[in-house]
Amino acid sequence: MIVVMSRNATKQEIDNVENKLQELGFKTHPIFGEVKTVIGAIGDKRILNTVNITTMPGVESLVPIMKPYKLSGRELKQTPSVIDIGGITVGSRELAVIAGPCAIESEESFIETALKVKEAGASILRGGAFKPRSSPYSFQGLQEDGLKIMAKAREITGMKIVTEVVDTRDVELVASYADVIQIGARNMQNFRLLHEVGLTSKPILLKRGLAATIEEWLMAAEYIMDAGNENIILCERGIRTYETSTRNTIDISAIPVVKELSHLPIIVDPSHAAGNWKYVGALSKAAIAAGADGLIIEVHIDPPNALSDGPQSLRPSKFKQLMEEFQLVASAVGRSVR
Amino acid sequence: MIVVMSRNATKQEIDNVENKLQELGFKTHPIFGEVKTVIGAIGDKRILNTVNITTMPGVESLVPIMKPYKLSGRELKQTPSVIDIGGITVGSRELAVIAGPCAIESEESFIETALKVKEAGASILRGGAFKPRSSPYSFQGLQEDGLKIMAKAREITGMKIVTEVVDTRDVELVASYADVIQIGARNMQNFRLLHEVGLTSKPILLKRGLAATIEEWLMAAEYIMDAGNENIILCERGIRTYETSTRNTIDISAIPVVKELSHLPIIVDPSHAAGNWKYVGALSKAAIAAGADGLIIEVHIDPPNALSDGPQSLRPSKFKQLMEEFQLVASAVGRSVR
Amino acid sequence: MIVVMSRNATKQEIDNVENKLQELGFKTHPIFGEVKTVIGAIGDKRILNTVNITTMPGVESLVPIMKPYKLSGRELKQTPSVIDIGGITVGSRELAVIAGPCAIESEESFIETALKVKEAGASILRGGAFKPRSSPYSFQGLQEDGLKIMAKAREITGMKIVTEVVDTRDVELVASYADVIQIGARNMQNFRLLHEVGLTSKPILLKRGLAATIEEWLMAAEYIMDAGNENIILCERGIRTYETSTRNTIDISAIPVVKELSHLPIIVDPSHAAGNWKYVGALSKAAIAAGADGLIIEVHIDPPNALSDGPQSLRPSKFKQLMEEFQLVASAVGRSVR
Amino acid sequence: MIVVMSRNATKQEIDNVENKLQELGFKTHPIFGEVKTVIGAIGDKRILNTVNITTMPGVESLVPIMKPYKLSGRELKQTPSVIDIGGITVGSRELAVIAGPCAIESEESFIETALKVKEAGASILRGGAFKPRSSPYSFQGLQEDGLKIMAKAREITGMKIVTEVVDTRDVELVASYADVIQIGARNMQNFRLLHEVGLTSKPILLKRGLAATIEEWLMAAEYIMDAGNENIILCERGIRTYETSTRNTIDISAIPVVKELSHLPIIVDPSHAAGNWKYVGALSKAAIAAGADGLIIEVHIDPPNALSDGPQSLRPSKFKQLMEEFQLVASAVGRSVR
Helix, strand or coil, X not given: CEEEECCCXXXXXXXXXXXXHHXXXXXXXXXXXXXXXXXXXXCCCCCCCHHHHHHCCCEEEEECCCCCCCCCXXXXXXXXXXXXXXXXXXXXXXXXXXXXXXXCCCHHHHHHHHHHHHHHCCCEEECECCCCCCCCCCCCCCCHHHXXXXXXXXXXXXXXXXXXXXXXXXXXXXXHHCCXXXXXXXXCCCHHHHHHHHCCCCCEEEECCCCCCHHHHHHHHHHHHHCCCCCEEXXXXXXXCCCCCCCCECECCHHHHHHHHECCCEEECHHHHHCCHHHHHHHHHHHHHHCCCEEEEEECCCHHHCCCCHHHCECHHXXXXXXXXXXXXXXXXXXXXX | CEEEECCCCCHHHHHHHHHHHHHCCCEEEEEECCCCEEEEEECCCCCCCHHHHHHCXXXXXXXXXXCCCCCCECCCCCCCCCEXXXXXXXXXXXXXXXXXXXXXXXXXXXXXXXHHHHHHCCCEEECECCCCCCCCCCCCCCCHHHHHHHHHHHHHHCCEEEEECCCHHHHHHHHHHCCEEEECHHHCCXXXXXXXXXXXXXXXXXXXXXXXXXXXXXXXXXXXXXCCCCCEEXXXXXXXXCCCCCCCECECCHHHHHHHHECCCEEECHHHHHCCHHHHHHHHHHHHHHCCCEEEEEECCCHHHCCCCHHHCECHHHHHHHHHHHHHHHHHCCCECC | CXXXXXXXXXXHHHHHHHHHHHHCXXXXXXXXXXXXXXXXXXXXXXXXXXXXXXXCCCEEEEECCCCCCCCCXXXXXXXXXXXXXXXXXXXXXXXXXXXXCCECCCHHHHHHHHHHHHHHCCCEEECECCCCCCCCCCCCCCCHHHHHHHHHHHHHHCCEEEEECCCHHHHHHHHHHCCEEEECHHHCCCHHHHHHHHCCCCCEEEECCCCCCHHHHHHHHHHHHHCCCCCEEEEECCXXXXXXXXXXXXXXXXXXXXXXXECCCEEECHHHHHCCHHHHHHHHHHHHHHCCCEEEEEECCCHHHCCCCHHHCECHHHHHHHHHHHHHHHHHCCCECC | CEEEECCCCCHHHHHHHHHHHHHCCXXXXXXXXXXXXXXXXXXXXXXXXXXXXXXXXXXXXXXXXXXCCCCCECCCCCCCCCEEECCEEECCCECEEEEECCECCXXXXXXXXXXXXXXXXXXXXXXXXXXXXXXXXXXCCCCHHHHHHHHHHHHHHCCEEEEXXXXXXXXXXXXXXXXXXXXXXXXXXXXXXXHHHHCCCCCEEEECCCCCCHHHHHHHHHHHHHCCCCCEEEEECCECCCCCCCCCECECCHHHHHHHHECCCEEXXXXXXXXXXXXXXXXXXXXXXXXXXXXXXXXXXXXXXXXXXXXXCECHHHHHHHHXXXXXXXXXXXXXXX
């Protein structure tokens, strides 16, 4: 940590800061510049509340040197993690493609979708039973009935299933059905929920918050890992910017940045990022080319009648055609789609 | 609702959209322009999933005419709401000033702070017992012990107390202690939590999410009101922008905008917006001048040793001096601070 | 255009708006809803200052139906434009790769770079003679001497050259040397400069402004086209967001969105978007996979001693290796790099 | 400057960086931490291109200690600057209120407006002769004829006049008419234009760019000051964020932040920030309360027929009423409006 003293800091103020740092267990190294003094403070004290040093008289700012995350970072674990979902891996040469409708609406339609996305090459089935909707008047999901339908679809198709949990009270229930538990973008900093899923042994699909920095995202992963669960798949799903021609702006750079900072695998959700099925193909190919470890795509057998997210859902036939195109791009970067 | 058909839409596509709209219960009024056709659809069908119409062939876009919120909007209730907290009102001529530390750290320090902010003129006491912290390694709050300390401070000072709830499982507990329940920025779209506090009868302090639009914020209030609790105080606390010289960018315009769109009162949290105690005075005065119904300010008796948010906390003496300055600005706009 | 009247608009106010619209030459079609009235106004009156209608009593908002751009949009010209730069095409099956240093520093180093990027497969040479730098104390470019060096490099290598103009007074000079004139991100809304380059016959590389919407970008192209020059190549170079791990956030979605809205070709500048050479490979591949028509990449023979943008510059050897990888991705989407 | 070496940096890499820093004229102070090494580099070398050090092997990041601006910062000049405009001061106890229409449309209407805003208490007259409009089809201003009208209004009313320049070729002309030259938001990083107005002796009203950081804004002022003109008035006019209920988001925090970092005065443009006349009163009061040194407000005698920015223009009667309210807020913070 580096403490930058302001131009007008007195000798006494500099001494006070040094003393405080030493009291907190740091070794201090002041450097007296022509204009300002900076104090280097050695010691990895992530747990200490050092931010308060900025309130001491004469302090201008505080520059951290160490990353605030440990378990999710590359500093402690240099080799990439591969997450295993009952034989399907995320983070290996083979890309994981997760597909399915936004919400589970009925057993019949869900199983029909499942069969079609499987045929097209998807290896994991998505579907929402508990839906976080921005309006209380929108369809909120079939809840446990939805989970039962998912389980049935797994039985029939042999696919693994991923579904979202939105309440600490439902974690046990969801974990009893799902192969992968999803934490949605709106809950990325619902720390109690992160802790709770961290107590399960299921792989966690951790979506990036709508306005979360990459550092905050890795800190969210840190919460889950700190609770004991290291099986985390990060998912970029678009961030909020001023541009309105897409629902969100997909942050493709997050892929190489996460690969540099963390050992965790990262997949991309082009459907929520774009909010428009027409852009899903282009964004998926971009994600694969940039090094993503997988995709999660919304597919619905009848988008105009979907109860949620119809505009961004692909029809199964379009999804199938795109999967073939994805395979070509994956090959070009030394990966495969299945 | 207006449906805009694309330039190349066929007669058949236009007919299909009209038929679909009629099927959903709308009366339709097509207008055939020189280049494009638009279809006016009459009927307030907020509950219907009309967004899917954009997936129909030939549709370019869909323009809503009605606001998506009803209970929180001005359309149904035109007079401003005044929230009563055991005799203290929010939304009346008198501004509500809420003050106290970010986190409750000990009984002694909390009660000392309470006495000092009361003396300075604050009418409600804030303090965090359950803290949502971005790092799992930071202090997470005293939990129920913190609530007990708050209750004791209320007993001693006669002040009302506001504290945050972060988990559906704690709503009942928190409601049994608090006079006002806070929903933090990170939980503004934790819809299950919104629903749960909506089942209580306590006033709710609903902070705006870090990257929430004003419309999304009012939809969050709608969730609480839909569950039966109409006692909501909105709280602007800064939004995320590209500017880094403050922790967040306070959106002062949100005050007149909310006053126009909603009947709910709105207060401002300058401490979290700025992230720096030095700016709290200027931002508080700006909020009062722009028409805010109150302030929530972090005050700590010893900021350099605070366990949370030290840099943005005022010392009690500074807070007292500012309260006198706030009174002058409040008078200038026909309000009073106490 | 649709005018939405507010809930409380009177009959008289509605009549006034209709009369005003008719006066402006529109045919009006009022639709009386249960709660609000909307008035459809037929007529493509982009030149009229219709925005003022929102100031009329009783008006809530105004919804445009037609896009504000004509020449740059797909509505008038449906087939994609291919820009010809002396035999090199942008917008065809073959991707255009532009490479070179940020600033021209000396004849020797520039020509060495030119030869190396040519060998690696670049077809156009970039280099800055007039540099817009955020600090007045930074290197501002060699100006006309830089242009002469570029011309010499063209002579030696046979490559086409692109360089930026930052002042209306220099347009004639720059046009006399360059094969393509660049309008930088900071000048995207320097309308006089847009007009001036629109009077030349040189192809224009129009970078997207740092915080420009896609619509504003197409309106900037409209300025150039309105002045008579239709040879425009759009260039996405990252937008400003709250995320700080990259210099800007590349908006990959802009590629399919621009392809839908406009007939103009679009290329991508991964170097300025990332601000870090390590991410240039991943972002370039993403751009190709998403359908970009080309790339513009910073290459410097000695990045640590570059006078501008060293951190985001590739060494020629790395560029060469990446070009081979780009070819694979281009093939996968039916394109080629050279 | 602090150079942070990466965890895996070798002894040789650390030595290389130290040597390079010494070569550039810095005194170096390495601090060897448990995990990483950081190198303190003493010397204020703003002109050097030190950013390239980040390209050296083993370097993780570079942390500047000194601000990049000198002339506009508080470090060299600690007392606030007061700008004199022929007897009217900006930065003194008395607030400067600038008012007038967006564009000059005719002599008659401009002079009528001038007389009315003068009567209401404005001391400086605004009006656009050269208009930067986002569409080439919008009214572009009366150009020199507009300047002549302004001069006539000055003669009649005795008010000072401020108008925008958008092209280096017009600086001499505009300077020959205007008392204050405005640099608009879109030209904040038009460095050649900044340099050119820096060569005049007229006070400059420097608007903040739509997506400019405060640091970039001060660097723009630095360009003008570096050219020799120290008479700069900063103007906050709203920044681009994701929120769409106002045209831009006014950054009220910029007022105290600028006051801390710079000695230059700062005024606020609530009209462009809000894009809606209804919010101008609230935002103006917020600006005054937060410590702004003045306001620039759009006033038009007939907003529905304005050729530019009608929706955000106040009628003279409303402006007059607000000026009385502004006086009350100004008094409350120890200032006055006239």
